[in-house]
Amino acid sequence: MTTTLSLEQLRERGDAFNTEISREYYLALSGQKPSAELQPIYAKHADVMSRDALELTIDAFRGASEGSEEQRAARLLVDWEADAQSSRELAGLDERQITWEASAFVQLADGRQIPFEKASIEMANSSDRDERQAIEKARATLVARELAPIRRERFQRERDITEELGLAANYNATFELLSGVSLAGLRAECEQFLRETQAMWDEVFPEFVRKELGIEPNVATRSDAGALFRAKDLDPYFPASTMEETIRTQVRSMGIDPTASGRVTFDTGDREGKRSRAFCSPVRVPDEVYLVLRPHGGQTDWMTFLHELGHALHYAYMRPDLAFEYRWLGDNSITEGYAMLFDHRLKDTGWLKRYTELGPSRIPGYLRKTGFEELHFLRRYSAKLIYETDLYGGGVPWDSLPDLYVDRLTTATTFQYNPSDAFVDVDPRFYAARYLRAWQLQALLEETLIERYDIDWWRNPRAGPWICSALFSEGQRELAHEQAQRVAGKALSFAPLVRSVERMLG
Numbered sequence: 001m002t003t004t005l006s007l008e009q010l011r012e013r014g015d016a017f018n019t020e021i022s023r024e025y026y027l028a029l030s031g032q033k034p035s036a037e038l039q040p041i042y043a044k045h046a047d048v049m050s051r052d053a054l055e056l057t058i059d060a061f062r063g064a065s066e067g068s069e070e071q072r073a074a075r076l077l078v079d080w081e082a083d084a085q086s087s088r089e090l091a092g093l094d095e096r097q098i099t100w101e102a103s104a105f106v107q108l109a110d111g112r113q114i115p116f117e118k119a120s121i122e123m124a125n126s127s128d129r130d131e132r133q134a135i136e137k138a139r140a141t142l143v144a145r146e147l148a149p150i151r152r153e154r155f156q157r158e159r160d161i162t163e164e165l166g167l168a169a170n171y172n173a174t175f176e177l178l179s180g181v182s183l184a185g186l187r188a189e190c191e192q193f194l195r196e197t198q199a200m201w202d203e204v205f206p207e208f209v210r211k212e213l214g215i216e217p218n219v220a221t222r223s224d225a226g227a228l229f230r231a232k233d234l235d236p237y238f239p240a241s242t243m244e245e246t247i248r249t250q251v252r253s254m255g256i257d258p259t260a261s262g263r264v265t266f267d268t269g270d271r272e273g274k275r276s277r278a279f280c281s282p283v284r285v286p287d288e289v290y291l292v293l294r295p296h297g298g299q300t301d302w303m304t305f306l307h308e309l310g311h312a313l314h315y316a317y318m319r320p321d322l323a324f325e326y327r328w329l330g331d332n333s334i335t336e337g338y339a340m341l342f343d344h345r346l347k348d349t350g351w352l353k354r355y356t357e358l359g360p361s362r363i364p365g366y367l368r369k370t371g372f373e374e375l376h377f378l379r380r381y382s383a384k385l386i387y388e389t390d391l392y393g394g395g396v397p398w399d400s401l402p403d404l405y406v407d408r409l410t411t412a413t414t415f416q417y418n419p420s421d422a423f424v425d426v427d428p429r430f431y432a433a434r435y436l437r438a439w440q441l442q443a444l445l446e447e448t449l450i451e452r453y454d455i456d457w458w459r460n461p462r463a464g465p466w467i468c469s470a471l472f473s474e475g476q477r478e479l480a481h482e483q484a485q486r487v488a489g490k491a492l493s494f495a496p497l498v499r500s501v502e503r504m505l506g
């Protein structure tokens, strides 16, 4: 490659590249194309993801003065380019994993076969504990033998590739440099959160395990957790037929056009090959955003729709003049925070009363269980983040990680975990950190919205315009902790989350 790109050209080309990739994913996952043809797009835009482009962004990052806008922008561009380098080298392993997951079968002792991808759903839907245990045993054996080695190699190589970039001393330090997020700080917060909520957890865990599963707390495993949280008996109160219109009406009542003047397309028709879970595809940001769903009802469906709607509105209400890196890249704790702000309406008494069919008699019990579930997921993600800093950190031998994984996750959640998942139940590149910070940001934004626009801010016509102009329009220029300071005048922390869990548990 003899042509040299400028940063400005890189931004333009990056915009075009992301648009083509996103459109391809949208068409494939919504059933409009049989498969995503990504290789030709990567080939066409090879210079955007080249070693030269990476060097260009590193030079800009190193040349920018500390704390400047140039440095903020260049940091995001280096992060993007560095990720692209490792994604390209890991593509073969990732493709092997996708192919394996789509074709593997769990072989039960009684001769039955279950597609691997259906195993978790089968367990969650089964009220027969012996059946859950049988599926889990067979699933874990299969994963340990076939999937875990692929994933272990993937993480080993990802660590090596990232460290070879030479940007910082090791993988974790490189992540901290390029993300602007302190892993050590977040890990310490997680450890403190686990300690501080231990007594609350020890009190509610036995109650729910006995009541919902009819088993003794000391025998509960991760496969029981899935069944406990599935709660399919409540699905009728979250009907598919009214979901979209109800939520669109609520969004309009807080002064936001749910289509963002036509920039958001609700792709809700039934179509062969369309993925069953709702998802959001930003194809051109902010002008062309798709919210794809195939409503089937139930609380999970409502929650996913609200979550993806939060993402869609964030993309569609970004300022069009924002630089490429602030529209497409940045701290995903921001967009995940908005998505959670929307999906947390299912934990809001007033919202549940007004927009679902649960009715006043079921809401207190529902909310208490939701509080238990929230605490469980917060403790699980805290343990995951702590474990993943060890996995990427290099201080623990790879062979010792499965035992460490079981110890960390089982101690935090009390559900017995399986060593076969030590390399499978891992979000690459510390996405758990993005979620945890999003959770913290969402709780702080909620408190701010209540202060400004009352307890039912979600139907206050002044709240929406503020959300669009103060939050959505900024894209992901800010880091989540910077936004927390600007908007709420507070640091991100677990404190508002603990308060909300305590409220839900009553």
Ligand SMILES: [Zn+2]
Binding pocket: 307, 311, 335, 336, 339
């Ligand atoms: Zn999300």
